[in-house]
Amino acid sequence: MTWMSVPAPEDLAKALDGVGYLADDGLATAAFLSLRMHRPLFCEGEPGTGKTSLATSLAQALGVPLIRLQCHEGIDATQALYDWDFPRQLLHLRALEAASHGELDADAAEQSLYTERFLLARPLLRALREAPCVLLVDEIDRADDEFEAFLLEVLSENAVTLPEIGEVRAEVAPLVILTSNRTREVHDALKRRCLYHWLEHPDLAREVQILKRRLPGISDRLAAQVANAVRRLRAAELLKPPGVAETIDWAEALLALGRTELDAEAAAITLGAVLKYREDADRVRVDLDALLAG
Incomplete structure (x- = not known):
């Protein structure tokens, strides 16, 4: 499937399915509209709902590069846009000085x-420069207001002017996926520029499907047991519910140990694969029967 040959949302969903990402109708439609309307897609949701995986899967399905901008506190335009290779510039300047025998033209240099x-x-x-591509702006909620304003300007024009080089404009708008874990509210101005989708x-049934797609050797029984147990973990008051x-x-992990079902013993020795805080693991171990009930 090529960049602009996606006729309908269901075709995009099928293409995503082909690379192992199962998108529901709402998400497939949002991604399709983002592609057709040349609008960024702003994806919010709890950690582990597949926001970042959507971008990587879209790049695979569409056969284009994935370019990732990981946001963090204090990120600025230089880190996101461009910089100069100062060590190489210094070496170049020294070479010019040596070649000029003390008669270096400062302006030309x-x-x-x-x-x-x-x-x-x-x-x-x-x-x-490389569009068509998928640009993933990951965890935009970690950046500050100034960076949001800068990003909004770039995305609105699909162009930027570098003082030393001139204007750089995308011939084709990149498919932009912005993700947020909602650690803070992103400004309305940026959201208005985007299409929006909340990922649950x-x-x-879909989680069982995902397991069977990603782990072809898993049995229906084990996939259902794991998916059911994870749903109960998400309903518990944990520090970090599993995604x-x-x-x-x-x-x-269970398959690697040769387990064919999720019982209390298997759960106890593999909790480190699903829970990443000691307090969560200790709390769950107190009543493994409740986790595995049903």
């Missing part, structure tokens, strides 16, 4: 330092 040769393209600049944890990735890890 300065101009030679700020060329493509020494430009370090960061994710946003790469996406504008999959229902029981789909932990569900897969747990099932894979």
Whole structure:
């Protein structure tokens, strides 16, 4: 499937299915509209609901590069857009000085330092240059207001002006996926620029499907047992409820141990695959029968 040959949401869902990502109708439609309307897709949801995996799977399904911008506290335009290779510039300047025998033209030397040769393209600049591609702006809620404003400007124009180089404009708008775990509210101005989709944890049937797709050797019984147990863990008051990735890890751990069912013994020795805080594991171990009931 090529970049613009997706006729309908169900075709995109089928393409995603082909690379191991099971998207429901709502998510497939949102991703399809983002592609067709050239609008970023803003995905919010609890950790582990498949937001980041959506971007990687879209890149695989569409046969285009994935470019990832991981947001963090204090990220700025330089880290996201471009920088200069200062060590190489310094070596170049020294070489010019040596070759000129003390008669270096300062203006010409300065101009030679700020060329493509020494430009370090960061994710946003790469996406504008390499589109068609999928640009994943991961965990935008970790960035600050100033970075949001900068990002909004770039996404609105699909272009940026570098003082030393000039304008860089994408010939084709990249497919932009922004994710947020909602650790803080993202400003309305950025959300208005995007299509929006809230990702829930999959229902029981879909999670069983995911396990069977990702782990072809798993039995129906074990897949159902693991998916049921994870649903109970998500309903408990844990510090970090498990996501789909932990569900897969747990099932894979059981298979690696040669287990064919999830009983209390198997659960006790593999909880580290699904729970990542000691307090959560201790709480669950107190009543494993309740976790495995039904």
